[in-house]
Amino acid sequence: MSIDPLRHVCEDPLERKWTWISLILASVMGGVLGFYALASNLHPPSNVETIDSSRLHLSEEFAEDKLGVKTNPDGSLTITMVAARYGFYPPRIEVPVDTPVTLRMASADVLHGVHVPGTNMTTMIVPGYISEVTTTFTRTGEFSLLCNEYCGLGHDQMWSRLSVVEKPGGGG
Amino acid sequence: MDHTDSARLSLISMWVGFIAFLAAAIMGVYQVLERSGLIPAIESPALYFASVSTHGVLMGFVLTTFLVVGFGYYTATTSLKQPVWNKPLAWFGFYICITGVLMAAVPLLTGQASVLYTFYPPLKAHPAFYIGATLLVAGSWVWCLEMVMMMTIWKRAHPGDTVPLAMYGTTANAIMWFITSLGVTLEAIFQLIPWSLGLIDTVDVGLARTLFSWTLHAIVYFWLFPAYIAMYTLLPKAAGGKLFSDQMGRVAFIMLLVFSIPIGFHHLYMDPFQAAGWKFLHMIGTFMVAVPTLITGFTIIASLEVAGRLRGGKGLFGWIAALPWSNPMVTAAGLGLLMLTLGGFGGMINASYSMNAMVHNTQWVTGHFHLIFAGTTVIMYFAIAYYLWPKMTGRRLYSNTLALTQLWLWFIGMLVLTLPWHYLGIAGQPRRISSTPYDPVLVQQWDASELAMIVGGLILMISALMLVYVLARTHGNSQQEASLAVEYAEPLHPVLRIPPLLNGLAFWTVLVVVYMVASYGYPILQFFLMETHGTVPWSI
Structure with a gap:
């Protein structure tokens, strides 16, 4: 040498x-x-897209009646959710197993984060920006969305349910 | 000798740090108890988050800053054998820091700054909290200037001579800290302070988080530097040997200076508002900053082996048994390296662009930084104190046995606390929660670990009390310390000729600035190029 x-x-x-x-x-x-x-196209959620968090109720995408699970033409799902102290809205969502799911989330107030224990779904939810994360839930069962970023004194109370069910038409 | 020149300033500074440390360790016990939910009477999110915020500020900002500054002045005067440059200025900096701490303490203790030590806008704290924290940082800049001036003056007076390694590392840390603390200072001055005073209506949270990430990673190296400096320059002598390589110590310090700042985006992996490519770039730098730690591990263990063999240790592992484990510096370094190894593996997961998703914002992260910071770094702070207290006070250490017991308790307590936290994180538990009102099926897997962390917290508090007791009693010890001179380790191979790049820091400082512009320039600029929506303040 x-x-x-x-x-x-x-x-x-x-x-x-x-x-x-x-x-x-x-x-x-x-x-x-x-x-x-x-x-494998494996990236952390890195969407750069702004939104006015104080006017979510007036937005095309995040108004209350627009939230929830939507099926795209290619069979994948898009879930639109709002995080606000102290809950995720809609508070209960159901998705089929083994289906690509894109979650689009916005905060109506402060900083939040979300993860689903037992899966790889996680993202920060930052006021002023839209978070987008894509995953596929591979096991059926009852899961929880937990807020994982300190958002105020009620932070511990902030969680909601996610059910992963068999594909309609018997996929399993 | 010049060692008395800085002894008073160093001693007082380090005492401030350790008093803050003790208060924070006691709060830690309250926090693990509250969080476990075992004692309903003490359940209170308001008190819990005020406590967590104060614990974080005291440990992360107060203990560290005062320890680094105090140790830095003592290292500078004893290694260079020259007095503190502009002593009134040094004291002025100290009082600015104290003013900042007292100013921030009022809103923290009254629950008006329960925004955690990472600030988290748009949660809003009392303006005094932001102003106090900024003053603490500004006061520490005086120390940065002092270190740079002292090294410059020494080099002018000793042309061609090699700057002592301890001072080289201290000055590298001072420059690194100045550059890295600019991020949080910009956030405070242009965003948080005017916003909390009502002078501006909104802040851009994406910009605030980006600026904070500029500070957030290298700050841990600001804390860690004294630990490494002690390992390189005090430990080999304390173990009865020599430093394996002086030059590789310099290389490690330079790499920490260059690579620790422009890599803060690994704290933003899961955030929107920064594109994946930037995150990937920062990840590469994050792995590069592991290299100086790997080099340090080799050099320190090799130095210990030299010592062990000089003391008659034979065979592949016999030298380990031959080391003077009754010396607090040796014990602390041994235990510290063990915790660094465990924590380092965890850090690789955190640093990974994609694997980070499995642990982000879970209790795993809390376990990781307690293991590396409260474990490795702080146990070396203890060793530094046990080594320097007799030098600074002129009195022998009150009890070596108590000191050793304290170190071992700290190590055991830290493992009992942090290993379950790692498990809890993998089992899905979020960090920064005061209770667990979630799905019972999920929560029941966490119960055993929640008990373990209470035991860990109690052991750590007892250890913290012992540290302060030993240091306080040392002041009143009637036995005089035989030698007041700080004995820096000699390198195994005498340093005869050193490349100028390893004896100065100007080139490396320019390099950091260039690297910073490359890795943070556009990510910050983008907030001014796109249409963003600021956020109004929210109370906790």
């Missing part, structure tokens, strides 16, 4: 080896995650 560039800063060959291992380790971690991001 006479041309090892690390030799200028590090005299000990063993330590040079370890430094290379550390650099490779960091690169491999980044590389693996990058690979899955591209190969």
Whole structure:
């Protein structure tokens, strides 16, 4: 290793080896995650879309009568929800198993977050912005949407139900 | 000797930190008890969130800032053997910090700043909270200037000489902290303070969170730096050996300076308003910042092995048994490295662009940062205190046995507290909750872990009380400390010639600024390019 560039800063060959291992380790971690991001389209929810959180009731998408589960032409689902102290609206939603679901969520007041224990569904819900996260629920059963960002003294009370049911027409 | 020059300032500064620490540790016990729901009489979200907010501010801002500043002044004067530059200014900075803390304490303790130490707009706290926190940061900038000036003056007086490693690390930390604290300061000055005073109606929460993320990651390295500096420059000597590599210490400090700031978006992975590409870029930097820690692990363990073998340890692991485990510095470093290893693996999950979704905002995260910060970092603060108190007071440590017991209790308490928290996170428990009124099927899997965390909290509080007791009693010890000189470790290979890039920080500072512009420039600018809607203040 006479041309090892690390030799200028590090005299000990063993330590040079370890430094290379550390650099490779960091690169491999980044590389693996990058690979899955591209190969499986696996990204964190990163929608950049603004909305006036104080006027949700007047918006095309997030007015009270527009919320809930909608089926898209390709068979996937879009769920429109509002997070407001201290609940998720609509408070009870039902989705079929093994179906791509896109959740679009907006906050009517402060910062919220949501995750569904036992699934990979999670996103922050930030006033002024629309969150969008896509997932597929692969197990049937009763799940909970829990608020996971401190939103005020009633934060603990903020949760709602999600039922994942068999596909209509017997998919299982 | 110049060590007395800064002893008073350092001692008082570190005492402020440890008093804040004790208060916060006691609050911690209340929090685990309240949260468990076992004692209905103490159930109160208002008190709980006031306590959590205060606990976070005291541990994350007060203990750390005063410890880093106090240790920094002492390191500077003893390693450079020169007095504090502009001493009245140093004291002025200290009093600015104190003013900030007292100012923020009033709204915190009266429940008017229960917005957690991360601020979370659009929840609004009393303006005094934001102004106090800003003053604390501004006061610490005086210390940053002091460190840069002291290193510059020393280099001018010693042309061609190598800056002592302890000072090199301290100054790197000072520069890093100044740059990284600008994010939260901008958020406070242009958004939170005028908004809380009613001068502006709304804040853009996306911009506020982006600015906070600028501070939020590197702040943990600001806390961690003293721990690493002690491991590199005090530990090898305390263990009876030498530092394996002085140069790699410099490389590690430089990498922490360069890579710890422009990577804050891993705190925003699950947020809307920043596009995936930026998040990916920040993830790459996040993994790069693991490299200096891996290098540190190697250098420190190799230094300990050198010490163990010099003390007669043989075989593959015999050197470990040969180490002087009765020395608090050695014990703290050993336990600290164990916690760093565990916490580091967890950190890899948090840092992962996609895996983060499984743990985001769950109790796992609380477990992770308690293990690394309250574990590794704070246990090294204890070791620093046990080492420096006799030097600063001139009196021998009140009881070495109590000190060792305290360290072990801290380690055990931290594992009992944080390992269940990791499990709770994976089992879906959100962080920052004061009770668990959820689906009983979900909640029942959490019960055993909730009990464990109470035990952990109690052990930690006892350990915290012991620390303050030992330090306080040291002041009254009639036995004099034999040597007041701080003994910095010598490198295994004497440093004869060092590349100028490893002896200065100007180049690296420019590099950080360029890297920051690249990774934060557009993500901040976008808020001014697109039409955004601000948010009015909300009470808690």
